[in-house]
Amino acid sequence: MATPFIDFRPAQVMRNKEVYVSYYVLDPSSDSLKRMRIRCNRIKGRREQARYAARLCAEVNRRLYNGWNPLTGGDDTGPRKKVTIVEAASNYVRQKGKELRKDTLRSYKSKLSYFTGWCERMGIAGWLCGRFTAAHAAGILDEYGRGRSAYSFNSMLQYLKGMFGAFVSAGHAAYNPFAAFKGRRREVKHRVTIPKQERRRILNYFHKRGMSGYVTMIRLCFRYLVRPKEILMLRMCDIDFDTGILHIPPEVSKNHSERTVALGHDVMRYFRELRQQGCAPGSYLFSTDFKPGARPYTTKNLFAVWQRMRESLSMPESYHFYSLKDTGITEMLESGMPSKFVKDLAGHHSLAMTERYTHVSDARRILAANKVRF
Numbered sequence: 425m426a427t428p429f430i431d432f433r434p435a436q437v438m439r440n441k442e443v444y445v446s447y448y449v450l451d452p453s454s455d456s457l458k459r460m461r462i463r464c465n466r467i468k469g470r471r472e473q474a475r476y477a478a479r480l481c482a483e484v485n486r487r488l489y490n491g492w493n494p495l496t497g498g499d500d501t502g503p504r505k506k507v508t509i510v511e512a513a514s515n516y517v518r519q520k521g522k523e524l525r526k527d528t529l530r531s532y533k534s535k536l537s538y539f540t541g542w543c544e545r546m547g548i549a550g551w552l553c554g555r556f557t558a559a560h561a562a563g564i565l566d567e568y569g570r571g572r573s574a575y576s577f578n579s580m581l582q583y584l585k586g587m588f589g590a591f592v593s594a595g596h597a598a599y600n601p602f603a604a605f606k607g608r609r610r611e612v613k614h615r616v617t618i619p620k621q622e623r624r625r626i627l628n629y630f631h632k633r634g635m636s637g638y639v640t641m642i643r644l645c646f647r648y649l650v651r652p653k654e655i656l657m658l659r660m661c662d663i664d665f666d667t668g669i670l671h672i673p674p675e676v677s678k679n680h681s682e683r684t685v686a687l688g689h690d691v692m693r694y695f696r697e698l699r700q701q702g703c704a705p706g707s708y709l710f711s712t713d714f715k716p717g718a719r720p721y722t723t724k725n726l727f728a729v730w731q732r733m734r735e736s737l738s739m740p741e742s743y744h745f746y747s748l749k750d751t752g753i754t755e756m757l758e759s760g761m762p763s764k765f766v767k768d769l770a771g772h773h774s775l776a777m778t779e780r781y782t783h784v785s786d787a788r789r790i791l792a793a794n795k796v797r798f
Contacts, residue, residue, distance in 0.1 A: 431449070431450045431493070432447065432448055432449045432450065432457070432488045432493070433447060433448035433457060434447060434485050434488065435447035435480075435481045435484040435485050435488065436481065437474065437477040437478055437481050438461075439474070442463060442464070442465050442473075443463075443464045443465070443470065443473040443474055443477050444461050444462060444463045444464055444465075444477065445461065445462040445464070445477050445480050445481050445484060446459065446460070446461050447459075447460050447484055447485075447488065448460065449488070449493050449494065449495055450493060450495075450552075451495055451554070452495065452552045452553060452554020452555060452596070452597055452598060455551065455552055455554075455555055458495065460494065462480060462484070464476050464477045464480070493595065495554075495598055507552070507553065507596055508549065508550050508551065508552065508553075509543060509548065509549065509551050509552065509553045509555075509556055510540050510543055510544075510549045510550075512553050512591055512594075512596050513536055513539055513540060513587060514536065514540070516536075516587050516590050516591075517529075517532050517533060517536045519590075520532055525657075525675055525676070525680075526657070527653055527657075527723075531579070532583065535579075535580055535583045535584075538568065538580075539564070539584070539587075542564050542567065542568075546560070546563070548560070552596070553588075553591045553596035553597040554596065554597040554598055556588075556597070556601055557601055558601045558602075558604065560601065561584070561601040561602045561605060562605075564584075565577070565580070565581065565584075565602075565605060568580050569608070574607070574608035574609060574610040575610060577607070577608050578607035578608060578610070581602065581605060581607055582607075584602045585600065585602045585603065585605075588600040588601060588602055588603075589603075615747075615750045615754075615780075615781065616742045616743060616744070616747045616750065617747065617750060617751040617754050617755075618743055618747050618748065618751045622739065622743070623646075623751075625737055625739075626642070626733065626737070627639060627642070629733050629736065629737060630642070630733070635714060636694060637694075637710055637713070637714025637715055638714050638729065640691050640694045640695075640714075641655050641710060641714070641726070642748060643690055643691050644691060645745065645746075645748040645749050645752070646748040646749065646751060646752040647688070647690070647752055648670070648685050648687065648691075648752075648769065649749050649752055649753060649766075649769050649770040649771070650670075650672065650685065651678055651746075651749065651771075652723055652726060652727075652745055652746060653678070653723055654672055654676050654677060654678065655709075655710065656708070656710055656720045656721050656722070656723060656726065657675075657676040657708070657720055658670070658672070658676065658708070658709045658710075659705070659706055659707060659708055659709065660695075660698070660699070660703050660704065660705050660706070660707050660709060660716060661705040661706060662676075662709075663687075663695055665692075665695070665696060665699060667686075668686060668687045668688070668692045669684060669685070669686055669687070670684070670685040670686075670687050671683075671684055672684070672685065672771070677771060678771065679771060679773060681771070683771045685769065695709075698715075698716055703716040704716075708720040708721070726745065727744075727745055730744070730745045749770070750781065753766055753770060753778070753781045754781050756769075757778075757781060763775055763778050763779055766778050766781075
């Protein structure tokens with residue numbers, strides 16, 4: 425139950441020039457009590473006003489003792505505890521952890537750490553959520569945005585908007601101080617395709633070093649359009665070895681929807697060899713040395729290996745591991761494969777997302793059809 429005379433002062437009927445009900449509630453924006461009044465001057469007759477005020481006073485007190493606060497939108501369904509901004513932020517991430525993928529949860533925890541650290545440096549870690557204003561929001565966004573990309577900035581802004589939106593819903597704050605802030609304009613993503621002769625050099629590089637696991641990841645990304653993070657979260661039990669079907673579970677898929685991919689002999693031969701070696705069904709397909717294990721390989725190390733290959737072969741920095749997926753989509757569309765098939769294989773939300781890749785194939789078709797000469 426709320427603590428009387430700290431979170432509020434009980435309502436009283438006041439009779440001066442007019443009859444009204446007066447009470448005090450905690451204002452989260454200042455962490456102090458604020459006086460509230462409900463006038464009864466719309467009721468005809470002084471005596472009727474007094475009777476109405478008495479009943480209203482009893483109802484207001486009942487709700488106050490059950491945790492109601494009109495300034496935060498809190499209801500009177502149960503007692504409310506005073507929660508500091510750091511406690512509320514930690515609770516938010518703890519609750520979100522039940523529905524997030526592991527890599528997304530790691531991102532949330534990283535953002536939580538930055539937010540709580542900033543609050544501690546500003547000396548506001550012990551404040552109630554409602555005292556965090558738009559000025560504070562501008563301060564943390566300004567600091568976080570220095571030297572960071574538009575993508576990182578927008579990701580943090582989205583996180584903070586969602587967190588304070590939850591605070592408002594829980595009655596910890598009266599408004600969302602981040603609601604009016606807009607994300608930064610992101611640079612246009614330039615999709616780079618890797619030519620066939622360069623792809624052969626890449627495969628030869630890893631074949632010579634006996635890195636068949638890494639070669640399999642390259643094939644999964646290029647031909648089967650499985651994203652790097654999805655690849656690293658796959659387990660042996662996600663493969664149906666009888667049918668050659670790969671099931672990408674919702675908790676692994678980027679858009680949280682299950683996806684089914686039919687795998688060809690180029691990768692199934694490698695996976696069947698792993699099964700013959702007795703790898704446990706729950707093992708991640710790619711762990712230490714890109715072999716099955718109890719812990720998944722990290723994208724950081726995956727990209728580091730790719731970078732060493734790129735430097736060794738003197739390839740441009742624009743060739744990213746993810747460029748394999750862009751290359752695969754582009755070449756599938758150029759070959760005449762229906763856009764819907766490519767969309768389903770890539771796990772895109774819409775056909776429009778898939779058709780963003782058609783600019784290269786369309787440009788080449790136009791050039792082939794253009795017979796005009798000066």
